[in-house]
Amino acid sequence: MNHARAWMLLDRFLDGELDPDARWAVASHLDDCPDCAAELASRARLRAALRPKLASVTAPPDLRRRIVAELAITPDPPRLVADPPADPAPAPAPTPLAAGGRRPMRLALAAALVAAVFALAFVTAGWFGQNARPDPMVAMASDLAAQHHTFAHDETLLDVRGSDAQVAAWLDKELGFQVRTPALPGYELAGARLVTIGSAPAAQIVYERPETNGPSAYASLVLFDPNGNAGPTLDTYAAQEDGMSVVAWQAPNCRAALVAELPPGETMTLAKAVWNDV
Amino acid sequence: MPESPAQDRRARFETLALPELDAVYRTAYYLAGSVAEAEDLTQETYLRAFKHFDSFRGDVIRPWLFAILRHAAVDRYRQRKREPLFFDDDPDGSDDHFGATEGGPEDDVLANLVDADVQQAVLGLPPAWRMVVVLADVEGFAYKEIASITGSPIGTVMSRLHRGRKQLAKSLADYARAAGYVAEHDR
Numbered sequence: 026m027n028h029a030r031a032w033m034l035l036d037r038f039l040d041g042e043l044d045p046d047a048r049w050a051v052a053s054h055l056d057d058c059p060d061c062a063a064e065l066a067s068r069a070r071l072r073a074a075l076r077p078k079l080a081s082v083t084a085p086p087d088l089r090r091r092i093v094a095e096l097a098i099t100p101d102p103p104r105l106v107a108d109p110p111a112d113p114a115p116a117p118a119p120t121p122l123a124a125g126g127r128r129p130m131r132l133a134l135a136a137a138l139v140a141a142v143f144a145l146a147f148v149t150a151g152w153f154g155q156n157a158r159p160d161p162m163v164a165m166a167s168d169l170a171a172q173h174h175t176f177a178h179d180e181t182l183l184d185v186r187g188s189d190a191q192v193a194a195w196l197d198k199e200l201g202f203q204v205r206t207p208a209l210p211g212y213e214l215a216g217a218r219l220v221t222i223g224s225a226p227a228a229q230i231v232y233e234r235p236e237t238n239g240p241s242a243y244a245s246l247v248l249f250d251p252n253g254n255a256g257p258t259l260d261t262y263a264a265q266e267d268g269m270s271v272v273a274w275q276a277p278n279c280r281a282a283l284v285a286e287l288p289p290g291e292t293m294t295l296a297k298a299v300w301n302d303v
Numbered sequence: 304m305p306e307s308p309a310q311d312r313r314a315r316f317e318t319l320a321l322p323e324l325d326a327v328y329r330t331a332y333y334l335a336g337s338v339a340e341a342e343d344l345t346q347e348t349y350l351r352a353f354k355h356f357d358s359f360r361g362d363v364i365r366p367w368l369f370a371i372l373r374h375a376a377v378d379r380y381r382q383r384k385r386e387p388l389f390f391d392d393d394p395d396g397s398d399d400h401f402g403a404t405e406g407g408p409e410d411d412v413l414a415n416l417v418d419a420d421v422q423q424a425v426l427g428l429p430p431a432w433r434m435v436v437v438l439a440d441v442e443g444f445a446y447k448e449i450a451s452i453t454g455s456p457i458g459t460v461m462s463r464l465h466r467g468r469k470q471l472a473k474s475l476a477d478y479a480r481a482a483g484y485v486a487e488h489d490r
């Protein structure tokens with residue numbers, strides 16, 4: 026595993042959320058890479074130090090008493106009749122994957138979440154240190170890099186896999202605007218998922234470049250904003266973070282951004298191959 | 304003396320749910336930002352959970368209880384019609400710094416930060432990030448559990464967690480610097 030990939034997986038390694046192969050690959054990289062090992066140790070120390078400071082908040086002593094008293098006078102509700110368990114539908118082509126956002130939820134939880142809506146108002150406490158708004162393109166590129174960082178490396182997180190045509194058909198249906206899935210030189214199409222950019226749906230098309238020795242490299246082509254009116258005016262833009270670089274541009278039918286685990290110049294070359302093709 | 308079904312139900316609920324009181328209250332506090340709000344929210348969560356207890360299946364009550372907490376929080380603030388701040392929205396202006404390390408302040412700096420400093424730093428995170436950071440790093444939920452609790456795809460959970468932790472580390476480093484815990488030349 027190369028440094029950039031290992032670095033990206035450090036949090037998931039620390040959280041115990043990697044599959045055994047990836048876990049082993051990160052662990053053996055850590056043996057050889059003092060930078061990754063030091064970063065991992067630093068994050069682990071930070072988390073270990075924060076947890077007790079945050080967990081020192083405890084319920085006021087009489088809250089328990091009040092709750093118990095209120096439960097005592099709450100009448101037993103009428104028995105609920107549970108719906109039959111949701112049938113995890115057999116896979117049509119293209120295959121919606123069971124993992125990730127579309128997996129079936131446990132029945133009890135589904136019942137509890139039945140009133141859920143996605144845009145939910147919430148009032149925050151006073152913002153601590155209002156941040157100076159960074160350049161919106163920096164923020165967007167960072168957002169795209171984060172999307173790639175979290176989505177691209179684990180194919181169970183994809184919403185759809187299959188041939189180009191299957192992926193394109195699925196995106197057409199889910200997205201509400203037409204996209205193509207252009208060939209990315211040196212990469213194979215891995216699949217796609219729906220993401221959100223500026224609270225509008227966007228397509229993240231994930232490509233995989235198998236490596237002869239070691240895990241694959243990935244790239245994400247993100248297509249969004251078909252009307253060109255959400256977010257900052259888009260000039261070609263490149264940025265680098267955590268071993269990834271991002272190139273964003275205005276394509277003929279929508280905005281596009283390519284995130285790859287490459288230096289900016291190479292990502293730019295790759296982007297130019299699909300420049301007008303999306 | 305045999306208990307009635309109602310007493311039995313209540314006793315079973317209390318046995319399962321009351322041990323989570325501190326955790327529920329704590330998360331409510333980090334969602335709401337004040338003691339009074341956190342108390343109301345916790346009480347509302349327990350009453351709702353009790354009312355819907357028949358829909359709970361299984362023996363691990365924590366994710367279910369926390370999902371109810373989240374819904375109680377959402378409903379509560381929606382009713383107030385305060386300035387909407389979207390609980391599920393990821394801020395588009397993020398604090399990410401390209402190429403920055405994410406480890407945050409040094410150990411001796413961290414040791415100097417009192418609990419209240421760290422808690423304030425968490426309350427300063429955007430709500431959507433704050434929720435996943437608290438669920439993961441304080442309450443120890445797995446990504447999948449957090450996805451169930453927040454009703455988000457697991458990828459969204461991971462993205463928010465990554466960004467929330469990063470911003471938290473930066474806030475703490477900034478805070479320590481402002482408080483003089485770290486000398487300028489150490490930066």
Ligand SMILES: [Zn+2]
Nearest residue numbers: 028031058061
């Ligand atoms: Zn490394």
